[in-house]
Amino acid sequence: MTRKIVLIGLPTSGKSKTAGLLAQALHADWVDTDLVIEQRFGKKIPWIFREIGEDGFRCLEYQVVKDALSGPARIVSLGGGAPTFPATRNLLAGHTVYYLKASPDFLSDRQEQRSQKSAKKKTAQVRPLLAGDARQRMRELYDGRKDIYEKIASVVIDAEKKRQEMAADIIAAES
Numbered sequence: 001m002t003r004k005i006v007l008i009g010l011p012t013s014g015k016s017k018t019a020g021l022l023a024q025a026l027h028a029d030w031v032d033t034d035l036v037i038e039q040r041f042g043k044k045i046p047w048i049f050r051e052i053g054e055d056g057f058r059c060l061e062y063q064v065v066k067d068a069l070s071g072p073a074r075i076v077s078l079g080g081g082a083p084t085f086p087a088t089r090n091l092l093a094g095h096t097v098y099y100l101k102a103s104p105d106f107l108s109d110r111q112e113q114r115s116q117k118s119a120k121k122k123t124a125q126v127r128p129l130l131a132g133d134a135r136q137r138m139r140e141l142y143d144g145r146k147d148i149y150e151k152i153a154s155v156v157i158d159a160e161k162k163r164q165e166m167a168a169d170i171i172a173a174e175s
């Protein structure tokens with residue numbers, strides 16, 4: 001098994017963007033499991049959640065994470081909930097797992113600022129598990145997941161930093 005660099009953390013913690021920066025800096029291939037799920041099904045994640053529910057989504061996600069971890073790409077960014085599914089979590093053993101950690105309120109503040117800007121451009125990403133009171137939902141996700149994230153993390157990265165700095169911290173930890 002080839003060891004991967006795996007990025008985990010709450011939605012909006014910067015996993016995908018940081019993984020992209022890492023891929024550039026390390027001249028390495030990168031797989032984002034949310035993107036693979038959408039490509040395989042030809043549907044957006046909110047649609048998949050609506051049609052098959054969260055449990056169905058976690059089963060699809062398990063297979064995509066399994067494929068990514070046994071494929072050629074060195075860097076793998078996961079959807080925020082992937083480690084909550086025990087079978088998916090078990091796949092991570094033997095890989096270097098970077099937990100991009102930030103407080104839920106920090107993430108909500110940053111997300112609100114970004115969505116004010118992107119509302120005009122219509123690029124805002126829809127996250128079904130943040131539907132409704134997104135700030136409250138983010139706190140609940142944090143409370144429900146923090147122990148899982150901490151337990152499986154090989155390294156905790158401060159995700160209140162800029163993405164370039166997070167990528168630099170990961171590169172430093174790798175060297």
Ligand code: S3P
Nearest residue numbers: 010011012079080081127128129
């Ligand atoms: C989820 C996070 C999303 C996506 C799905 C479920 C979660 O990915 O996988 O909406 O359970 O936290 P991001 O963490 O990239 O937003």
